Amino acid sequence: MQVGGVNNSSGSDYSRITGLATGMDTDGMVNKMIAGDNARLDQMKQNRQIIQWQQEAYIDVIKDLKEFYNGYLDILAPAETNLMASISYSGLKAESSDSSKINAIAFGGAVRGNYAVKVNKLASSAKKQNDVALNAETNLSTKLADIKDQDGNNLNIANGTMEFKVNGKTFTVNVDSTKSISDFLNDIRNTKLSSDSKETLGNYINASFSELTRKFTFETKDTGSSQTLSISGTAAENLKINGDFTGENAQASIKPPGEETYFESKEFEKNTFTIDNVQYDISGAKVGDEVNINIKPDATDKVEKFKKFIDKYNSLIEKIKTKVDEKKEYKFKPLTEAQKKDMSEDEIKNWEEKAKKGMLSRESNLSSLLANLRQTFYSAVEGAGLSAQEIGIETTSNWRDGGKLKLDEDKFKQALETKGDQVQKLFTQSSTNQDEKGILQRFKDTFDNYIGSEGVLVKKAGYKDTRWLGSNDLSKKIEERNKSIKEMENKIYQKQERYYKMFAMLERNMNNLNSQSNWLYSQLGTA
Incomplete structure (x- = not known):
């Protein structure tokens, strides 16, 4: 027999059936004698279940908060939701006369009008291809020792080493002439800076061979005049790839709106660069190409982006506030195993839905979270020159909403189109001074305080990928309850065993009396 989850492992058997000698219902009497203890055990299990439900409720809130943070407040959030990126505050649209050559993005604060852009230089990597023309039969499977020029002369590539120096870091590659070109390139990519280093040459350069052009290409992964590549060694000399090489910077001449002449830009290390709040991408152009860019007001898509943000924010606020305001249904306690046996699955489900209500009722941490978020939109941001109310974002007038936001779309659209740079400051301005931090920067601080790696909610209930997963406050309480339940189960088992021994002895004594009486x-009868 098993009581309270504790197995009877003593091997004892006290004939737990109706007493044959006494006529007593032994099992029934023992169960009545330990009924109070079993009731206390059920109550302990119910209390444990409540804590488990509380933990589940907390984790559900943490999950929602993290999804909101990752979608809107993380700098690496998807472009369609990211509100930390500058482009989210541009009320301007840039149209190129030839987007296949030059594209542009206008950020808040850019001057509207027509621009003319002429490409003077393109940014390039430090790059080298073999000068010697190779035999038409050369392919990735050709062994290094068999490489020939187009006239059939063997290049005599022998075993040895090649040295690649990239931006001051030197990598020594072992050359095995019996290997194929494909294996040779892999050896180059996998060569380590040193035996105990994790840095490989492939982290810094691209190494390839084209079977179409029959050319080796070695180039730095980054572009710009700061990129340097030096290749040396006998094999490099035979392939005609030895020497010192440097990347190039990009440069353009730009005629902004209202000007009659071009102004030469400074040099940039990449083909995407920003000047006067306009980002240019000239990577599709050739030197000498000229394209017109027209920048005009159009914040329609940005307004839609903020509408989605506010809708998501309001849903989050409503869910948290509902949990905080939800009244607990005290008459619906967690079901015991005995109660579940007499109920259908639907009845159990409906009961537990009611029993789970109010798990976070009046939870102080969630209440303070709501208050902090609400205050964020009321507090001024020094240096921004604007307030949320001035650009059409306010909290609703009903205090029962818990700080939900409402958006005046026309007012917000106008603000983005006329002073997008100030709107950006209002939301994203960084500072060590709390009064100068933008609204969303303060949001990030608040979220970190509650759901960061050391956040109060995470410490309370735990969360995956944190050190609090198993050592949070509620898990500790559950573990304490588990210990108490185990002790209670052992106590009931010992008490039950003692009672059965007593009844077994009574049965034996009664049997003896019956024998004597007989x-x-x-x-x-024989007298």
Whole structure:
């Protein structure tokens, strides 16, 4: 027999059936004698279940908060939701006369009008291809020792080493002439800076061979005049790839709106660069190409982006506030195993839905979270020159909403189109001074305080990928309850065993009395 989850492992058997000698219902009497203890055990299990439900409720809130943070407040959030990126505050649209050559993005604060852009230089990597023309039969499977020029002369590539120096870091590559070109390139990519280093040459350069052009290409992964590449060694000399090489910077001449002449830009290390709040991408152009860019007001898509943000924010606020305001249904306690046996699955489900209500009722941490978020939109941001109310974002007038936001779309659209740079400051301005931090920067601080790696909610209930997963406050309480339940189960088992021993002894004594009585009657009967 098993009581309270504790197995009877003593091997004892006290004939737990109706007493044959006494006529007593032994099992029934023992169960009545330990009924109070079993009731206390059920209550302990119910209390444990409540804590488990509380933990689940907390984790559900943490999950929602993290999804909101990752979608809107993380700098690496998807472009369609990211509100930390500058482009989210541009009320301007840039149209190129030839987007296949030059594209542009206008950020808040850019001057509207027509621009003319002429490409003077393109940014390039430090790059080298073999000068010697190779035999038409050369392919990735050709062994290094068999490489020939187009006239059939063997290049005599022998075993040895090649040295690649990239931006001051030197990598020594072992050359095995019996290997194929494909294996040779892999050896180059996998060569480590040193035996105990994790840095490989492939982290810094691209190494390839084209079977179409029959050319080796070695180039730095980054572009710009700061990129340097030096290749040396006998094999490099035979392939005509030895020497020192440097990348190039990009440069353009730009005629902004209202000007009659071009202004030469400074040099940039990449083909995407920003000047006067306009980002240019000239990577599709050739030197000498000229394209017109027209920048005009159009914040329609940005307004839609903020509408989605506010809708998501309001849903989050409503869910948290509902949990905080939800009243607990005290008459619906967690079901015991005995109660579940007499109920259908639907009945159990409906009961537990009611029993789970109010798990986070009046939870102080969630209440303070709501208050902090609400205050964020009321507090001024020094240096921004604007307030949320001035650009059409306010909290609703009903205090019962818990700080939900409402958006005046026309007012917000106008603000983005006329002073997008100030709107950006209002939301994203960084500072060590709390009064100068933008609204979303303060949001990030608040979220970190509650759901960061050391956040109060994470410490309370735990969360995956944190050190609090198993050592949070509620998990500790559950573990304490588990210990108490185990002790109670052992206590009930010991008490039950003691009672059965008592009844077993009573049965034996009664059997002895019955035997004696039968003997006496038999003796009297023969007298």
